[in-house]
Amino acid sequence: MLKHKPLYLACLFLHFGIISVFGIRDCVGFIARGYTWFPSRFQVPAQKTETALWSMLGDRLGPAHPAMQALAVYTRATGIESGYAFFAPNVPDNYRLVFELHYPDGRLEYDLPHVASDSAGIRLAVLLDHLGDTRSDELREVIIRMISSAIWRSHPDATMVRAVFGLAQLPSADQFRRGEKESDQFLYAYDFTFAPAPGESP
Numbered sequence: 001m002l003k004h005k006p007l008y009l010a011c012l013f014l015h016f017g018i019i020s021v022f023g024i025r026d027c028v029g030f031i032a033r034g035y036t037w038f039p040s041r042f043q044v045p046a047q048k049t050e051t052a053l054w055s056m057l058g059d060r061l062g063p064a065h066p067a068m069q070a071l072a073v074y075t076r077a078t079g080i081e082s083g084y085a086f087f088a089p090n091v092p093d094n095y096r097l098v099f100e101l102h103y104p105d106g107r108l109e110y111d112l113p114h115v116a117s118d119s120a121g122i123r124l125a126v127l128l129d130h131l132g133d134t135r136s137d138e139l140r141e142v143i144i145r146m147i148s149s150a151i152w153r154s155h156p157d158a159t160m161v162r163a164v165f166g167l168a169q170l171p172s173a174d175q176f177r178r179g180e181k182e183s184d185q186f187l188y189a190y191d192f193t194f195a196p197a198p199g200e201s202p
Helices: 002-032 040-056 066-078 118-133 137-154 173-177
Strands: 095-102 108-111 160-169 183-192
Touching (some): 002 040, 002 066, 095 137, 118 137, 118 160, 137 160, 137 183
Antiparallel strands (some): 095 108, 160 183
């Protein structure tokens, strides 16, 4: 037992080291996005610290790197990567997803993601929050394509679906008192075309 003690201690320190880096990254991320009572001058240093912590976690290696895959498996198996983002006091950002439907005759229609229940609406809001925070453009595009496919099935005559992903920026308390309203910030746009399945009418 004693001869394995250094190995056990190394594993213990590695485990809690990973927890610490993820936890500090989440806390610094809240400061970087202005979610705390810290003055705004702390946001830029917090953003730099968050980037450095992402680098410590191997962000620059890419998702296909064996070390990143091993870290992803370990953190997901232990629940480390979840952090406290699902719990109070964190409130999701106001990310918005709007679909612009293009028809052969030049007509345009707009639609929003459809949900079947209030609980599904909460899940969608959490999903959009994570899409806005993800650093993987490929993952964001794949998930938005899946949602766009469901929208296209409701409008099969459309020739193209443009998914516009943005952020509704709410005014601070001082700005609200001055009469400022919320503003929309454009982030990403994706154009998708879908073909009907064999046997379906176009």
